[in-house]
Amino acid sequence: MTSQRPRPAVPLRPETLPRSAPAAVGVSSRAVLALLDRLAGDSVECHSLMVVRRGHVVAEGWWAPFTAQRPHLLYSLTKSFTAIAVGLAIEDGLLSLDDRIVDVLPDHVPDDVSDQGRRLTVHHLLSMTTGHDTDSLAEAWELEPRDLTRGFLRVPFPHREGTRHAYDNATTYVLARMVERATGSGLPELLAERLFTPMGITEAEWDRVGDGAAFGFHGLHLTTEAVAAFGELLLRRGRWGDRRLVPPSWVEVATGRRVATHQVDGWSDNPDTRCGYGYQFWMSRHGYRGEGSFGQLCAVVPSHDLVVVATSALSGGGETLLEPIWECLLPGLDRPDDAADDAQLADRLRGLALARPSGTLGPRHPTGARVVASAAGPALPDGTPVTVDPAERGWLVRFTASPGVHVDIEVGHDDWRESEPLGRPVVAAGAWQGDVFVADLYVITTPHRLRTVVDTRTGAASVTWNVVPLTGPDLLRHLQSPLMTRPDVA
Template sequence: MLPRHPLLPRSTPAASGISSRAVAALLDRLEAQSVECHSLMIVRHGHVVAEGWWAPYSAERPHLLYSVTKSFTSVAVGLAIADGLLALDDRVVDVLPEHVPADISEQGRRVTVHHLLSMTAGHRTDSLDAAWRLEPGDLVKGFLRVPFTEAEGSWHAYDNPTTFILARMVERVTGRSLPELLDDRLFGPMGVEHAEWDRVASGAVPGFTGLHLPTEAVAAFGQLLLRDGRWGDRQLVPREWVRLATSRHVGTTQIEGWSENPDSLCGYGYQFWMSRHGYRADGAFGQFCLVVPPHDLVVVATGAVTQGEAVLDPVWECLLPGLDEVASSRDDEVLAERLRRLSLAPVPGSAMPERSVKAELDASAEDSALPDGTTVVVDPVDGGWRLRLGSSLTVEVGHGSWRDSSPLGRPVVATGAWQGNTFVADLYVITTPHRVRLVVDAVAGKAVARWHIVPLTSPSLESHLRSPLMTRTDVA
């Protein structure tokens, strides 16, 4: 089903020179490797040729992009530079003087916009945790206090505070918040209506994470980049900036347990990763916007995976060989039907419509999403259940289907079932990659609630259901 206001025109794989069997092979690979995708969109020659959402995820909902956000911040920097308000050699200490620590090192004084964009300020590893520990209320100052162990410009470290500082520099020189600037200069002209942001306690957006967009908006962003910043008859982002930002500026190394794949060795641009084919905006747990200029191709995926190659390798190995092959309309129809039926599995089991249960949560289990001792009550309601978690969370749960509720302002979608004397429910924090599995032992009166993948910001389920989103309440 098309979104209410499509951003991109639609076509078929055959009409755009893509074999539907190649797309089907990509889906087969993801399924065979148990890769949890939430959405997939393929754009060729400016047209969406394949799109699908794994229920309960859907086209209209925004999805947390994690570090794909960084690439949007890069565009904001490019706009400020094009307006003559910022320059690549501008120093942090000059633009944000009130955030400069008294004991700043000489190297800290030399850090520029270029170093921040390319993540070559001189930290050996990500400085985020250390910077927040040093200065809980001022991440810019904390970043400048973390010792620099490498010469600036000589070493790439994936360093999240660099993007936070870029966002603050853009806001300082433009006099506008990052969301306001991007709404006015990018999202508004493109027709993107549902950009949502996580925020820190001051109300500022992190810049390095926290942007939520529908899948098509990310695909439209990729298409904008592919067309060198042009959208229709308007040049929204300077051509020179798009080419500069998406070019290799520094070599990269693999990070054990996080980026162990060939694409991680292709280099880094200005808040963009280079890839074996083209370049990409890349976010934790399988959020990707792949731009492949030689093939006039954009591929966007969202999901909940722990290794990026689980998505990248199937794209390169299954999809690319199917470009410019002879395709058939019958294959297109088969693929379209398959894409319409994509779904994650509801919890199997029975309804037992007369059974209620009350239990106490045991938070000693690893990756717990709720505090120890939380009261858990499960009551049957209208062919499903009403789930009460402590005094503040009430969640509707479907049987064999999903039910929506927004107990604290943010949506959660849930499915559940009885499996003997155990009630099991999956609670999808639907605008993120994350979900919680709740298991209630009716005989023992005990329950556990564990994240499938723990969010990077907080293990508290309640914090992810509050509106507005707040990722670091301790950073003022």
């Protein structure tokens, strides 16, 4: 049995960014409190928040069981890091904006590639103006399960290149492969050497496709502070202390508006969505941002010397967080409060926590049920056996995925308990509510949580995601580290 308190996933290390009281750098503590109240009032499931002004962290908080030392899946915020890797390859003279896919990756070009496919360049990929109408990822993988670049070039182009933006994950995958071919280094290794290590970031983790390559368009896990440091690096135009890590000209080009954007079907209707797109960065009403699904956000506001980072589990994207930031936080800049207000904010931030299931320790004998899977993306197949065995101040929940294949997850009562059933940490708490056992299982390095309900009256269990992972609902896949999202890619 592990300790009831979650253990850090990585060793503690010196803080990357300096700290300051909010008032010392002109930030209103009441404004930050208003932001926290707004997020709570909007029922936003936040996992972390960090506000950086004039290079100093003035507010930081993690909603337990999430912690400062724990990397968090960034989803498409990963794209902004890939864009910086492209800039490094360009700085080294190994790649250019005009280089074509067919020239850099000739062995991934289909024999029947279209004339437009032959013309596509690094610029078109970075700005997502290749001519596709919508995200080509699913169709590209269906056409070429073992070669996404080849599949991308086979998806029809209804628009001429350079004329229209369409959010397209496959463009960033192809960019990552071009960077790797040009530099002779893997994307994670290149960014570790040129960016993360000089910045003191040691905990970067990458999810990968089946052949071991990093996605490029998603899959990077970083701590909140590491993402905030990345925002500061951009704000300082590529400088970190006395070192220039990224060419200032590239930061300016990548984070500037390169193409107009339009409302995307299925996305939240937000003015920031329509502010334009740079090179794997979104423009905002104030500054620019890197953004990932379910509320992974790095907002950079140069006019206010401000960086705001959040990790979340929203049903939509990070643009949902922008309105509260603009309306609550920005009016409080250059209007500092007194020391008592700063202390009140510090107390609030220290006490942030997600609610644990309430109830009792209940019966102290094993209980069993079978999953009744919902029609929409079940985490476990219909009929999967679930058992709840009492343990010291908690339980051991077992999912029998197949004969002889068991997934055991430790669940605490009135506290969070951590286990690693298949390599990726899960932090869980639960309780009995009459004849029903309820547990929340956080796949803690991601935005995703499983609510497990076992009803002893009916013998039925449900295992459902708070937000279904974009890489599919299969629980077993998401408990593995590193995540191999496409098992059909050899």
